[in-house]
Amino acid sequence: MLLTSSLRALPAGRPLTCLRAVRFASHDAPQFNEPTGLLFGEKPPPPGFRRIKQPWENIWYYGMYGTMLIGGVLLYFKPDTSIQTWALKEAKQRMEARGEKYKYEPSTH
Template sequence: MSAAILSRRACLSRLRNVRSASHGAPQYNEPTGLLFGEKPPPPGHRRIKEPWENLWYWGMYGSMGVGAVLLYFKPDTSIQTWALKEAKQRMEERGEKYKYEPSSSQA
């Protein structure tokens, strides 16, 4: 084979091994056994909240509360409810009773 073909193959094989936009090996954080990697405060001290935490709590639980209220007061749009209402209206227009009442005659 010619030298040009060999150098071209070598160049292509090197390009396959090159990772574009890489910054080295992936970083590994050794587990510490601490919740969220936070060290517990010394005895007699409280944990200091970060500024975004209260906003997150109010936003998350507030939106859940609003969603629950909206679901509770959601209008009933089922086909069964509509059909029952329509059937009652049509039977009343014809003069029929829509509730069953057993006859008082003895058989």
């Protein structure tokens, strides 16, 4: 009823874009997979047998953990580019150029 009343209100030369949107959006309800209680929906193998890996699993394991290992090594050896390190180095150079000591040494009065 609402659709027919909106069609009557449209001018004759206007394209019916709202009808297309309604038609394309009118599909079935989303599919629901009933939970089975099995991990990833796989049935466990019979006793005495091992689970058969799928061909993509080893690639995923080596790729995921290899990338994490390489990332950890790269982060460990990353150069220190912080502003504090640069400022301390620059201050030491300027103080040495003026002949001042950059380390604090308490006086012995």
